[in-house]
Amino acid sequence: MPQIWDETHKTDQRVIHIEPVTRLEGHAKIDIFLDEKGDVEQTYFQVVELRGFEEFCKGRPAEEMPRIVTRLCGVCPWPHHLASSRVLDVLFAAPPPPTAHKIREMGYCAHMLESHLEHVYALGPAPDFVLGPAADPMKRNVIGVIEAVGMEVGSSVIRHRGYAVEIENIVGGKSTHPVFSLPGGVSRPMTQEQIDRIRELADKLVEFTEFTLTVVDDVILSNKEYVDIILNKDLYYHNSYHMGMVDENGKLAFYGGKMRIMDPNGKIVDNFTENDYLDYVAEHTVPWSYLKFPYLKKVGWKGLTDGVDSGLYRVAPLSRLNVADGMATPKAQTAYDRFFETLGQKPVQNSLSFHWARAIECVYAAERLQQLANDPEVLGKDYRTISDRVAGEGIGIVEAPRGTLFHHYKSDEKGLITDVNLVVASAQNYGAMNLDIRNVAKTLIKGGQISNGILNMVEMGFRSYDPCFSCATHAAIGQMPMELVIHDNTGEEIRRIRR
Amino acid sequence: MAEKITIALKRGASCVGCDIAIVNFNEELFTLLEIADIVFAPTLIDVKYDALRKMPDKSITIGFYHGAVRNSDNEEFAHIMRQKCQILIAYGACAHMGGIPGLANVTTKQAILNKVYKETFSAVNPEGTLPQEISKDEVGHELTLPKFYDHVLALDDVVDVDYFVPACPPTPDMNMQILGVVKAFVTEGKPLPPKGTVIASEKTLCDECKRERGEKVAVDRLYRVHEKEFDPEKCFLDQGILCLGPATRAGCGAVCTETNMPCRGCMGPTAAVTEQGASMLSALASVYGLTDRESEMSEEEIDKLMSNILDPLGCFYRFSLPKSQLGRVVSDTKG
Amino acid sequence: MSESFTPKILIFCCNWCAYAGADLAGVSRLKISPHFRVIRTLCSARVDPEFILHAFKQGADGVMVLGCHPGDCHYIGGNYRTRRRMALLKVMLLQFGLNKDRFHLEWVSAAEGEKFAQVVNGFVERVTRLGPSPFREIKEEKQRETIAAAAQAAAAQ
Numbered sequence: 002m003p004q005i006w007d008e009t010h011k012t013d014q015r016v017i018h019i020e021p022v023t024r025l026e027g028h029a030k031i032d033i034f035l036d037e038k039g040d041v042e043q044t045y046f047q048v049v050e051l052r053g054f055e056e057f058c059k060g061r062p063a064e065e066m067p068r069i070v071t072r073l074c075g076v077c078p079w080p081h082h083l084a085s086s087r088v089l090d091v092l093f094a095a096p097p098p099p100t101a102h103k104i105r106e107m108g109y110c111a112h113m114l115e116s117h118l119e120h121v122y123a124l125g126p127a128p129d130f131v132l133g134p135a136a137d138p139m140k141r142n143v144i145g146v147i148e149a150v151g152m153e154v155g156s157s158v159i160r161h162r163g164y165a166v167e168i169e170n171i172v173g174g175k176s177t178h179p180v181f182s183l184p185g186g187v188s189r190p191m192t193q194e195q196i197d198r199i200r201e202l203a204d205k206l207v208e209f210t211e212f213t214l215t216v217v218d219d220v221i222l223s224n225k226e227y228v229d230i231i232l233n234k235d236l237y238y239h240n241s242y243h244m245g246m247v248d249e250n251g252k253l254a255f256y257g258g259k260m261r262i263m264d265p266n267g268k269i270v271d272n273f274t275e276n277d278y279l280d281y282v283a284e285h286t287v288p289w290s291y292l293k294f295p296y297l298k299k300v301g302w303k304g305l306t307d308g309v310d311s312g313l314y315r316v317a318p319l320s321r322l323n324v325a326d327g328m329a330t331p332k333a334q335t336a337y338d339r340f341f342e343t344l345g346q347k348p349v350q351n352s353l354s355f356h357w358a359r360a361i362e363c364v365y366a367a368e369r370l371q372q373l374a375n376d377p378e379v380l381g382k383d384y385r386t387i388s389d390r391v392a393g394e395g396i397g398i399v400e401a402p403r404g405t406l407f408h409h410y411k412s413d414e415k416g417l418i419t420d421v422n423l424v425v426a427s428a429q430n431y432g433a434m435n436l437d438i439r440n441v442a443k444t445l446i447k448g449g450q451i452s453n454g455i456l457n458m459v460e461m462g463f464r465s466y467d468p469c470f471s472c473a474t475h476a477a478i479g480q481m482p483m484e485l486v487i488h489d490n491t492g493e494e495i496r497r498i499r500r
Numbered sequence: 501m502a503e504k505i506t507i508a509l510k511r512g513a514s515c516v517g518c519d520i521a522i523v524n525f526n527e528e529l530f531t532l533l534e535i536a537d538i539v540f541a542p543t544l545i546d547v548k549y550d551a552l553r554k555m556p557d558k559s560i561t562i563g564f565y566h567g568a569v570r571n572s573d574n575e576e577f578a579h580i581m582r583q584k585c586q587i588l589i590a591y592g593a594c595a596h597m598g599g600i601p602g603l604a605n606v607t608t609k610q611a612i613l614n615k616v617y618k619e620t621f622s623a624v625n626p627e628g629t630l631p632q633e634i635s636k637d638e639v640g641h642e643l644t645l646p647k648f649y650d651h652v653l654a655l656d657d658v659v660d661v662d663y664f665v666p667a668c669p670p671t672p673d674m675n676m677q678i679l680g681v682v683k684a685f686v687t688e689g690k691p692l693p694p695k696g697t698v699i700a701s702e703k704t705l706c707d708e709c710k711r712e713r714g715e716k717v718a719v720d721r722l723y724r725v726h727e728k729e730f731d732p733e734k735c736f737l738d739q740g741i742l743c744l745g746p747a748t749r750a751g752c753g754a755v756c757t758e759t760n761m762p763c764r765g766c767m768g769p770t771a772a773v774t775e776q777g778a779s780m781l782s783a784l785a786s787v788y789g790l791t792d793r794e795s796e797m798s799e800e801e802i803d804k805l806m807s808n809i810l811d812p813l814g815c816f817y818r819f820s821l822p823k824s825q826l827g828r829v830v831s832d833t834k835g
Numbered sequence: 836m837s838e839s840f841t842p843k844i845l846i847f848c849c850n851w852c853a854y855a856g857a858d859l860a861g862v863s864r865l866k867i868s869p870h871f872r873v874i875r876t877l878c879s880a881r882v883d884p885e886f887i888l889h890a891f892k893q894g895a896d897g898v899m900v901l902g903c904h905p906g907d908c909h910y911i912g913g914n915y916r917t918r919r920r921m922a923l924l925k926v927m928l929l930q931f932g933l934n935k936d937r938f939h940l941e942w943v944s945a946a947e948g949e950k951f952a953q954v955v956n957g958f959v960e961r962v963t964r965l966g967p968s969p970f971r972e973i974k975e976e977k978q979r980e981t982i983a984a985a986a987q988a989a990a991a992q
Contacts, residue, residue, distance in 0.1 A: 016641075019548070020548060020549050020550075021542045021548065021549060022542075023542045023543070023544075023545065023546045023547070023548070024542075024543070024544065024545075024546065025543070026516050026543065027516075028511070028573070032641070032643060034639075034641045042639070042641075043637065043639065043641060045637075045641075045643055047643060047645065049571075049573060049645055049646050050513065050571070050573075051616075051648070052513050052570065052601045052604060053601070053603075053604040053607065053612045053616075055612075055615055055616055055620055056604070056607050056611055056612040056615045056616065057603040057604045057606050057607050057612075058603075059607075060606065060811060060814060060930075061811055061814045062724060062810045062811055062814075062815075064724055064725050064726040065725075065764075065811075065814070065815070068761075068764060069600060069603075069818075072515050072517070072599070072600035072601075072668070073515060074515050074516065074517075075514070075515040075516045075517020075518065075519070075520050075521075075669060076515075076516050076517070076519075076520055078515075078517065089726070093726050095726065119520075119523065123523065123544065124543070124544070138545075138546040138547065139545075139546075139547070141546055142544055142545045142546065143544060144533065144538070144545075156527060156530075159526050159527055159529065160526070160527065162526070163524075163526040163527070166524055166526070173759070174755055174756060174758065174759025174761065175671075175755055175756070175759075176524065177517045177520050177521060177524070177669050178517060178668060178669065180755075180756050180759050180761040181759050181760075181761065183725060183726060183761075184725075184726040185726060188730065188759060188760040188761050189730075189732060189759070189760040279621055279622060282622055283622050283623075283624040284620070284622045284623050284624065285624065285625070286617045286623070286625050286629045286630065286631070287629065287631070288629055288630065288631055288632040288635035288643075289631070289632070289635050289637070289643040289645070290631060290645070291631050291645065293616075293617070293623070295622070298624075302624070385729055387726070387727065387728060387729060388726060388727075389726075389727050407622075409621060415810065416724070417810065417811065420621075421620075422620045422621040422622055423620075424622055457546065471514065471515045471516055553991075553992075572987070575981060576987065576991075579989075583992075606930075649980050650976060650980065651973075651976070651977050651980070653977065653981070657977070657981070658981050773885065774885055774889065775885060775888070777888075777927070778883065778884040778885040778888055779885070781884050781920065781923055781924060781927060782883060782884055782885075782920055784923070785916075785919040785920040785922070785923040785924075786916055786919065786920065788919070794912070794915050795905060795906050795915070799918070799922075802918055802919060802922045803922050803925075805919075805922075806919070806922040806923040806925075806926055807926065809923060809926065811930070812923060812926055812927040812930065813927050813930040813931065814930075816927075824888070825885065825888035825889050825891070825892040826888055826891060826892055826931050826970060826973075827892070827973060827977075828931075828973065829930070829931050829932045830931065830932040830933070830969035830970060830973065831932055831969060832932050832933050832934040832937075832965070832968075832969050833934060833965045833966055834934070
């Protein structure tokens with residue numbers, strides 16, 4: 002039986018720090034400020050890391066970018082690798098042949114699976130729901146889950162995720178920091194042997210993703226207390242816009258589609274492609290975090306608030322399911338239908354349902370992987386377009402496991418990077434994370450009564466989004482710099498000292 | 501039955517690929533868990549900083565620190581890990597040499613501040629707001645952020661390191677090697693390698709790479725990777741594709757060259773040289789554009805030849821800039 | 836610029852030509868600035884780019900490499916290698932931000948005492964005008980940041 006609630010104790014502190022937040026990718030902390038009564042006044046979810054990609058990539062040869070930008074994130078290097086490649090397909094005027102796109106997408110489906118499965122079983126819902134939000138923190142992790150469910154199931158989870166990793170290795174060379182994608186295509190064609198193995202594994206993965214859906218059913222959806230928590234509008238809930246990619250039939254897509262925006266009332270208000278993204282997306286800076294807040298330009302930045310007048314929007318599995326007309330593969334479509342029958346009309350705004358949506362995306366990813374592995378064109382020998390032309394600019398969008406990812410580079414006439422803009426998946430959910438954390442804290446913490454379970458439930462406010470903050474904070478900044486310039490008596494600069 | 505050891509994983513300025521490298525132990529994770537308990541690993545386990553700080557000194561057997569040191573937080577925890585762990589391992593290219601984050605040493609904090617928060621295409625910031633080490637909200641709540649350093653550093657620039665595991669990220673084979681060493685140490689009392697060892701080969705990648713090489717490597721013309729298709733059997737340099745193999749350690753299984761992509765040096769240099777960039781520069785300059793009329797070539801011709809090599813700094817020091825001799829780009833007096 | 840700045844300059848001389856040329860300059864009592872030190876190698880090709888980078892790291896304000904004229908190398912083709920490596924090193928040093936006048940490659944034969952004096956004096960003058968190398972401060976800068984953090988960590992324990 003999962004432990005959902007635990008005994009509280011009173012704290013006299015006016016600030017509670019949760020540091021670091023755990024079971025996510027990234028460096029962040031939560032500050033909960035209490036008033037004199039011990040009720041929550043305000044919360045902040047601060048991201049404390051940054052590195053500087055948008056600046057230090059300047060001067061690098063553009064064709065090197067796909068292997069540099071993977072290091073934005075070791076959990077989701079594939080979206081960066083492929084978004085970067087799509088930029089360069091345009092920047093070098095080298096449209097890839099269909100085989101290349103299919104090889105890329107095939108590897109990418111395996112990555113989606115690998116990343117999503119890792120979140121479902123290791124980072125997010127499994128520890129929190131199998132063991133319960135208030136379970137012993139030393140047990141509330143993937144190791145504790147395996148102990149609870151038994152070695153057979155545990156091994157199966159690890160083995161199947163391992164299959165996805167194996168496919169990533171086959172297609173990409175390395176599962177973490179793939180190397181295979183280039184401007185104009187991929188580095189080599191697939192062999193029959195490789196495709197046979199991928200087909201074999203894809204079949205197993207389709208089965209396993211169906212199993213994962215039953216796990217969601219058994220552990221979460223059949224537990225009335227959990228369902229109450231999911232549906233409770235004072236907890237993990239707010240009314241936001243949603244953004245996601247769809248294919249030419251309006252079905253959910255990860256790669257090669259167009260973008261859609263849905264408003265909090267369920268209306269599709271905008272469609273756009275790469276070239277127009279700057280008309281739709283802008284980023285806001287705050288002094289208390291290194292992470293910027295993307296928002297809808299047309300609606301405007303209205304602060305950390307929800308509703309149709311706030312420019313905050315969400316991305317990733319729930320949002321993708323919301324904006325799409327359906328799923329492009331049959332088992333995923335069945336799961337999609339059940340999802341909306343259960344949770345009601347679009348857009349579904351209950352944040353914890355991201356976990357279920359993620360499991361449904363696993364089914365699509367596995368089926369799509371199967372489709373591509375069985376497509377004769379994936380064995381095509383036309384795997385690259387060679388070009389020596391430098392067009393100077395490119396934009397690429399893919400759907401990362403954690404949301405929409407935008408890469409945009411400019412180069413000079415030699416093809417050396419002059420400008421980089423990255424709008425990264427998790428940043429677009431950063432506002433939502435702050436809102437959910439605030440709502441949960443305000444509802445659960447009263448009169449200074451806290452417990453380890455309550456604090457974990459506050460953390461669950463961000464975990465629905467499976468955040469990836471290394472990506473999100475690609476920038477590196479610091480304190481205001483100081484520079485001292487010394488001139489000689491002719492006014493000529495002779496020395497510069499920097500702090 | 502030998503007692504279980506304890507393990508901690510901490511990250512600095514990292515992409516977390518190194519944590520994933522450990523998750524990718526797959527079923528070997530069970531082997532690891534038989535001999536070790538993981539007592540601190542924020543990506544996977546809900547143990548917070550307070551708990552780590554309270555652990556007695558030297559109470560954790562092995563600490564894995566991955567990521568570069570680029571802010572006060574990263575450094576603080578480098579020191580804490582050094583205190584709490586008997587053995588501290590710099591795990592992955594970033595902790596070893598600075599890694600890709602180390603490329604930030606080509607620029608300055610000011611340039612980055614301006615770029616990221618004011619100048620990117622999507623940034624909208626008319627007030628010029630910047631993140632602050634200390635800030636207050638409208639009610640007076642104080643919020644802090646770590647201090648960012650001017651320089652990106654490797655782990656051993658701030659603390660004493662026992663072992664280095666190169667590569668970005670360390671490969672499954674390398675991890676199994678380490679697991680084997682740790683297991684032998686725990687269950688059989690076998691001694692660990694000498695302190696300061698880089699746990700990898702002392703040969704260069706060319707030794708491990710299966711491609712065919714000519715008698716002597718001669719790079720007639722340099723092609724950028726998007727300019728031609730690659731022969732999957734032939735040495736990259738022989739084909740005119742820049743490959744850092746000659747300046748890079750073996751031990752990664754030459755996965756990139758197997759995938760028909762040239763090496764970019766993530767394993768770092770062998771112990772025979774003091775830095776990777778000079779090593780590659782020497783090697784390349786010695787074999788590039790060799791002609792029969794070497795004696796007649798003018799200085800201008802040679803300069804022109806070398807100018808075809810775009811971005812030597814960013815290429816030869818892709819993963820190792822903070823550990824290069826010079827360490828970073830500077831601003832010099834105008835002549 | 837304060838007149839009290841004395842640059843630290845390192846000159847690599849090959850044994851057979853440049854070093855002999857330096858000797859000749861000395862024996863001929865030519866006027867040469869004293870602000871440099873010589874490291875003699877058997878061939879200019881022995882000068883690994885690593886040495887030059889290390890010299891700048893250690894605080895050299897200027898570095899020169901002097902060797903035999905192309906075609907006259909005692910080891911036949913050593914200086915062909917030298918000039919290629921130094922050409923590429925120049926590109927990279929510029930990327931590092933160093934002013935181009937801080938590094939120079941020149942050919943000086945055993946008979947060219949005058950040339951040696953000229954080249955050295957010119958180099959010393961140019962480097963003096965540039966002032967201290969920006970790399971002099973880097974080491975201290977890094978330590979300042981890290982020592983402060985160490986003290987903080989120690990205090991927080």
